[in-house]
Amino acid sequence: MLDANLKQQLSQYLGMLREPIELVASLGDDAKSAETRELLTTIDSLSDKVSASFDGDDARKPSFEIRRVSNPEASVRFAGVPLGHEFTSLVLALLWAGGHPPKVEEDVLTQIRELEGDYDFEMYFSLSCHNCPDVVQALTLMALNNPGVKATLIEGGAFQAEVEDRGVMAVPAVFLDGTMWGSGKMDVAEILAKLDTKAGEKAAAKLAGKKPFEALVIGGGPAGAGAAIYTARKGFSTGIAAERMGGQVQDTMGIENFISVPYTEGPKLASALDAHIAEYDIDTMPLLRAEKLIPAKELGGYHEVVFTNGASLKARSLILTTGARWRQLGVPGEAEYQTKGVAYCPHCDGPLFKGKRVAVIGGGNSGVEAAIDLANIVGSVTLIEFDTQLRADQVLVNKLKSMGNVTIITNAQTTEVTGDGSKVNGLKYKDRASDEEITVELEGIFVQIGLVPNTEWLKDSGVELSNRGEIVIDQKAATNIPGVFAAGDATTVPYKQIIIAMGEGAKAALSAFDFLIRNEAPAEIAQAAQDAAEKVDA
Structure with a gap:
């Protein structure tokens, strides 16, 4: 089932286990059960910290539970064979169950551990779905770090009758306590935000103490990443606030026209953008949906962006890169049957x-x-x-x-x-x-x-929009408001392509740089810069 290369990689990963784990399988007489047995036997043979047994009694067959020996409540269950796009999810589940620390911020882990109540999740995925791994991994992380969270991750192709009985016609599909709870791509922060009723207040409070930025990017897709990296490289304090880091690229599968890269996939490119942003001193603020723009009253003042959670951020310059979303048909029955066909x-x-x-x-x-x-x-x-x-x-x-x-x-x-x-x-x-x-x-x-620009929040802001709702920009990516720039699929720039969006983001950042150096900084930012310089000298 696993070729020699995959076995070698898996063996190296399993060498990172810090404590023993158990794989407990519930199998039938079908071909999928035979595949599951072969997979688990292989994993067992690659590490002395893994033991596999085949005497489970779960109703779903084939399925297997991954659990920590020292704490059996820390467990997650896969139903079906998690290969394809989910092989990475399987590897991470093994590592996390075995005590290897996940690469997430500590406050996210704290939020998981402090989540109160009992949650029984069932999530359906397909092996070709590039949106599913984020949800699979998020629920896995939660189940392994909070005993009140149970997660069963189900490969729909292996349980076709169950999928049809429950009316699952789109993945990822998440059920909570037997009821349809969510669909579409979600990361752990988004899931926690839906479960934790105080998440919005906590996020707003966290933003309240932030000082104004010299450059604030609204939107986390290719244009936003390009803009944030270029302003940060110029030495300006930079923030990037986005509802979804990666933007619509996360929903794109094959990319064959990204110059110098013959083929890649959207999630891989989005991950690469995140990694590049992390190389710079950029304040990344996800899960923020812009609701209102209040332009500066005078040149050299602060623009303010208000978000749906009630928080707001201020900046000397703004770069709007909110992208676009899939256009809907707008005909009777479309909304009623979304995720139902x-x-x-x-x-x-x-x-x-x-x-x-x-x-x-x-x-x-x-x-x-x-x-x-x-x-x-x-x-x-x-x-x-x-x-x-x-x-x-x-x-x-x-x-x-x-x-x-x-x-x-x-x-x-x-x-x-x-x-x-x-x-x-x-x-x-x-x-x-x-x-x-x-x-x-x-x-x-x-x-x-086609696409619809995500610009409804700008309609009363004074920013000029085209009759299609696109942000009107000039050849330097400037809007009609001084200090406010825009780039990417949300703008009037022709040809909505990833590579063009990246270039436009860089152009907008260079235009913001030109604006910033030609206009005096407000006293608050000027004093902060002076304090920082004095600290370095000291």
Whole structure:
């Protein structure tokens, strides 16, 4: 099951165990159980601190519990075989159970340990889902550090009947005490924020004591990372506040046009951005959603950003990099059937529709790529495009047309998502040439129709927005408000690409640098700089 290279890597990791762990498996007579037995036997053979037994009595078969010998309550359960994207999650679970310290901030661990109450989580993942590992690892960390938290992590493909019975049509899907609790990518801080009712107050109190920044970046995607790194390199006090570090890159699978890197994946690139930011003295503040911008009343004053938790931050210059999100169809039934057949990530949710009929809405590169990927998994794909022809690159169109289980419909306007109350059963579209309304019976719909800028919070700020809601910028990434700059997919810059966003972020930072050196610093920042210089001299 594990090749020689993986075995060698795993052996090295298991050498980091500080105390013994037990693997207790509950198996049946099926092929997946045989795979589980082989995997656990291999792990057992690679470390004298690991013991595996196969006499578990859990109802889910195959499944296995990883637990600390010295404290059996510190445990987590995997159901199915956690390979693919979840192999790293398995390795981390083994290490953490064996006492190897996790690479998270101490205040996060403290928050986990101080969480009161009992929580029984069941989480469904697919082995091809690039959004699932964060959730798997977050729940694992919580279960191994708080006896009140139980976590069962279930590979949906191994428990297809269970997935269908519970109506799981999108992953990651998290159930708490038997009830659907959350879906989509979440890290441990986001989960804790949902469970800890005082998390918002704590975060706001933590921000209250921060001094104004010289440069404050709002948004944590490629543009935000580029901006923060460039302002920090110029020696300015820099903060980056974001609802989600990494931004939409976290939801991107294959990236093949990032110059000098022939292929990478979104989560890997997001991790690399985080690591690069960490190389500098940048104050990173995640889980902050901007709600209001109050521009400086006079040149050289402070701009203020208010967040949804009630906290606010001030800065001499702002760089807005809030990015964009997937555009929704806006038709009846779409919202009702989200996670019940309506999906936006073919890589994550495609395996849940194995052998079924699905539609992809959108004929650009994203839509055609999604249809190609899905055609290798599902029973049939119907691609629906509003325009009279597909807008994707010709090489992709040719590939799509070569696939035997794909139907292409152009000049069609999707008008409704239909369902039986619990899940999708079809969609309706209007033939734009004849005005005829046509119904297509299917089980899944993947929406790939472009982006919407995350700029609603700026509508009353005085920052000029285009008729599409994009932040209007000039050739130097400056907005119409002095000291406020913007970059990336939230702006009017053409071509929404990762590499362009990074460059625009750097450009905005250089423009902010030029603004800062040409305008006198407020007394508070000037005094802080003087104090710092005197401390170095002393």
